[in-house]
Amino acid sequence: MTDAASEGREGRLQAEDPWESLLRSANAGDARAFARFLVAVTPTIQGIVRARAHLLTREDRDDLVQEILIAIHLKRRSWQPDRPLRPWLHAVIRYKIIDALRRRSRQAQSRHLPIEDLDESLFCEDPADPSVPLDLDRILARIDERSAFIIRASALDGQQAADIGEQLALAEGTVRVLLHRALRKLSDLVQRTLP
């Protein structure tokens, strides 16, 4: 995070959050404001879902985004208009992501997925600029899923190799090797796409 970027974020925090006024109008019965609100938050939801629910298939992730939008609609009156919106929004998104991952792990009984272990990594109080994971996602979508996951976990979330290994059931050393290879793949890719 550069100084300019963090300054930008602080500036945004001081101003009235435009999402808050949209949802406030929406809860007062303004359908147009609610549509604008949903359109505005969708990329953020997609970014978080892609970053946090990477174990799901693409179709499941698309469904999950829709389920989150529906949950936001159903539970929108539980947001208090005099409170900041972001903690509410992120709690709703996190709950639905955990719910979806649990449901999936129940469906796939053969592969047990201990959601409790992921719980901490599934949520961060202060999510990074949502456009960063979006751009990174575009590049990461071009390498295999496991490498992408490792890069995300180490570079984006700052997790230790041991922790990543635990989530993937791999040894710490293996994770380091895989991370090294993944980064090389990524730099090859970027160099090839450069003019």
Added chain:
Amino acid sequence: MTDRHHPRPRHDGTESGLEGLVLRLAIAEPPPPFRPVRIALIMLLGATAAGAVHLTWAGPRPDLGASLLDPVTLAKPALPLILLIFALTATLRLSRPEGQIRPWPLALVGLAALGLVLGSLAGLSAPEILPAVLGSTLRRYLVSIVGLALLPLAVGLGLLRRGAPTRPALTGGLAGMAAGAAAAAGYALSCTEDSPLFFVTWYGGAILVVAALGALAGFRMLRW
């Protein structure tokens, strides 16, 4: 929850599917307002009504005024009342997605109850302990307190469905604890068994039974 509030996702996974969903959600009827304080008041009203029915039927203890002057017998209605306040506040906090609670107020009530038990144990010899714990009205107790708590608990859980607790079992359990504590406080006004060994054990037991019922029901009813 009716269907007009509850559009289903479409499974074509395209951008237009998403746009269609946004439009359908925008024109869908807004959900009913969520007012946790009102839920708390309704639960308290239900508990008061149940308590009033009980007192009409069983009658207050004859020495009610005098019993409230002794700290140990005062604790019998007072501790459940304090527990009621803490548990109800915690329930309301957890009824919103971003809600967080601290466990120490509940632990404090537990410690106070434990202190009462230890204090009365100190004054008893070993063969006196078991009769003191069992008392003489045990069965009526458990049935009454759990029974008195069911109405406010059911009403409270039904209304909490409008909220969005991200920990449904814990939220339901705390609602049950609040309902059980309210019932115990009401029951204490008619009950004449004043040994802390008796009332901490069985009031506590009854409250925990209601809390467990609430947790089970919450796990099923409060998910969204």
